[in-house]
Amino acid sequence: MSHQHVVYMDNNATTQVAPEVVAAMLPYFGELYGNPSSMHAFGGQVAAKVDQARQQVADLLGASPEEIVFTACGTESDNTAIMSALASQPDKRHIVTTRVEHPAVLNTCEGLASQGYEVTFLKVDRQGNLDLEALAEAVREDTALVSIMWANNETGVIFPVEDIAEICAAKGVLFHTDAVQAVGKLPINLGASAISMLAMSGHKLHAPKGIGILYIKKGTPFVPFVKGGHQEHGRRAGTENVPYIIGLGAACELAGRHLEEENTRVKGLRDRLEQGLLAVEATMVNGDPDRRLPNTSSVSFEYVEGESILLHMSDLGICASSGSACTSGSLEPSHVLRAMGVPFTAAHGSIRFSLSIYNTDQDVDHVLEHMPDIIAKLRIMSPFWQRYQKEECVTPGYVVP
Amino acid sequence: MWEYTDKVKEYFTEPRNVGEVEDPDGVGEVGSLACGDALKLTFKLDDQGKIEDARFQTFGCASAIASSSALTEMVKGMTLEEAEKVTNKDIAEFLGGLPKEKMHCSVMGEEALQAAIRNYKGLEPLPMEEGEVICQCFGVTDKEIQKVATTNDLHTVEEITNYTKAGGGCGECHEQIQAILDELWENAPRPVEVKPAPEKKPLTNIQKMKLIEETLEREVRPALKADGGDIELIDIDGNRVLVSLRGRCSSCAASEATLGQFVQTKLREFVTDDLTVEEVKP
Ligand SMILES: Cc1ncc(COP(=O)(O)O)c(C=O)c1O
Numbered sequence: 094m095s096h097q098h099v100v101y102m103d104n105n106a107t108t109q110v111a112p113e114v115v116a117a118m119l120p121y122f123g124e125l126y127g128n129p130s131s132m133h134a135f136g137g138q139v140a141a142k143v144d145q146a147r148q149q150v151a152d153l154l155g156a157s158p159e160e161i162v163f164t165a166c167g168t169e170s171d172n173t174a175i176m177s178a179l180a181s182q183p184d185k186r187h188i189v190t191t192r193v194e195h196p197a198v199l200n201t202c203e204g205l206a207s208q209g210y211e212v213t214f215l216k217v218d219r220q221g222n223l224d225l226e227a228l229a230e231a232v233r234e235d236t237a238l239v240s241i242m243w244a245n246n247e248t249g250v251i252f253p254v255e256d257i258a259e260i261c262a263a264k265g266v267l268f269h270t271d272a273v274q275a276v277g278k279l280p281i282n283l284g285a286s287a288i289s290m291l292a293m294s295g296h297k298l299h300a301p302k303g304i305g306i307l308y309i310k311k312g313t314p315f316v317p318f319v320k321g322g323h324q325e326h327g328r329r330a331g332t333e334n335v336p337y338i339i340g341l342g343a344a345c346e347l348a349g350r351h352l353e354e355e356n357t358r359v360k361g362l363r364d365r366l367e368q369g370l371l372a373v374e375a376t377m378v379n380g381d382p383d384r385r386l387p388n389t390s391s392v393s394f395e396y397v398e399g400e401s402i403l404l405h406m407s408d409l410g411i412c413a414s415s416g417s418a419c420t421s422g423s424l425e426p427s428h429v430l431r432a433m434g435v436p437f438t439a440a441h442g443s444i445r446f447s448l449s450i451y452n453t454d455q456d457v458d459h460v461l462e463h464m465p466d467i468i469a470k471l472r473i474m475s476p477f478w479q480r481y482q483k484e485e486c487v488t489p490g491y492v493v494p
Numbered sequence: 495m496w497e498y499t500d501k502v503k504e505y506f507t508e509p510r511n512v513g514e515v516e517d518p519d520g521v522g523e524v525g526s527l528a529c530g531d532a533l534k535l536t537f538k539l540d541d542q543g544k545i546e547d548a549r550f551q552t553f554g555c556a557s558a559i560a561s562s563s564a565l566t567e568m569v570k571g572m573t574l575e576e577a578e579k580v581t582n583k584d585i586a587e588f589l590g591g592l593p594k595e596k597m598h599c600s601v602m603g604e605e606a607l608q609a610a611i612r613n614y615k616g617l618e619p620l621p622m623e624e625g626e627v628i629c630q631c632f633g634v635t636d637k638e639i640q641k642v643a644t645t646n647d648l649h650t651v652e653e654i655t656n657y658t659k660a661g662g663g664c665g666e667c668h669e670q671i672q673a674i675l676d677e678l679w680e681n682a683p684r685p686v687e688v689k690p691a692p693e694k695k696p697l698t699n700i701q702k703m704k705l706i707e708e709t710l711e712r713e714v715r716p717a718l719k720a721d722g723g724d725i726e727l728i729d730i731d732g733n734r735v736l737v738s739l740r741g742r743c744s745s746c747a748a749s750e751a752t753l754g755q756f757v758q759t760k761l762r763e764f765v766t767d768d769l770t771v772e773e774v775k776p
Contacts, residue, residue: 400555418530419555424662476551
């Protein structure tokens, strides 16, 4: 296994740290170990590098550096945004979000609902899209925050967050977006948008795990989530994770340079992969095919189960994810596919391929060479496939959203 | 990633006895697409009444496929009397064990075998009608829960979920599962050693009141609030705890069950076990 060539198509889970990023970080584990808050020049030189990283992040997002706060991960950024909106507007006790958010937002909001806050979880349609009119109606006088992800981690479906931000701004309501999957894959210009807060995470764009940022638009009321020292202008206490911050800065600069490639070459690979997989009988793509991240494809192979598919893929060195029950860590298929009303026949057999700039034509060839056999092997075993082939009715049984 | 034994991996990658026996003597089908796994088992008997051939078709994860394949290997050569005694535990042991969250795969094997034998005898596939469906999400009956709990010595709702999936969906049946377990093990005390209860000093009235209040606040109210309801402590009279329910709870048909089982269980767990809870209607 360890010597086998790995075809990594699970970049929405995490990405390879770019060699340039590793190189940028290394000195700060070694000789340049100073504390950026120190008064001496030894620490001061480190502070200058942290400032530079902040600028690099801001440049990728079209923001200004004072609007960037470094955090320990995307999850912390999401939590901070939500809790800050509530803490800074104590008389507003309503939140609007969606049913397809990442657990970082979803579970936080569910927890708040059980503490007496009111939360509206907006539905999505079969394609994974939101109804913006329903959204506008859900926003009320006492809404403290609307929190809606920019792009979905499972299907890649993109929400029109810039439009949503306008709707919220017109009503005087704060808007946060979990852009963990969007940054580096979509052009983002926060200076020209009404988005109040935005979360991103380093490890989805070739920086290490355990570093993130929260963007806080100038003029947005803010109450810190991690309290303590004066770091990050009092907005996030704790001595800065210097090497990781510098790594994130380098990764953002690279991401800016690779953005076009993501949307041309990587998208081309994704499309070729997807077309090739759709040639397998009884397969379908989950999520709006036209409003998707360029790197993501959620494909369902009907009548077979995701974990079985993944294990056979893994034996061939191919890495991907599934939304099936057995892999979602619960006994039901992923909440995203359920919210979309994907039929059970497809939800259990869903595989998410997520590519990056490190993928090649050979990678796609390798997957396309082996996937049909894997699916065929499992389908021979599947009682439902036998029935489908005999054209007996296999009640698809739609997942109740 | 799951920690599968080499045997599970072997039976998953190179499954034996895939397919259907021609002209089968017994056919057993369990599971469904909705549940995420399903198994169709067919067997044929030889002239001595022994299982000559057994084959399977499975939709499911690696451990479901491995359990099914293992089952077919195990029962070949058995008489039906012998096969009837095969339990999910035997299947799991044959495979060198399964992750605890995957034990339901071995239970599916046992159920398919039972169904196939019943089919041979001209009986209905699964005695669903004999039981009451407890878990609506996965269609699991009280009889199945009792059987699996007895065979595998299961005492908690979580274990039942691992073995049958019951309670793994919306979670609304957790109390009912607990009640089934309570009833089952009350009559047959835990075979594992029972820890002697730590000697408790009787609580003073003030201590008791404080504990009841704390327990309601910490253990009960948040759960009710999650369903849009609330609970208020009206009075404590000896061991009778009088409460009133507000919001969604009070109009809900499950109100009595909520009180009797949930609040009382919590109070007995955290205060003393001779408390009874009564609802006062406003
Ligand atoms: C959409 C989305 N939000 C939040 C997160 C959490 O980010 P992190 O792993 O940095 O906490 C992830 C990734 O896991 C994600 O995909």
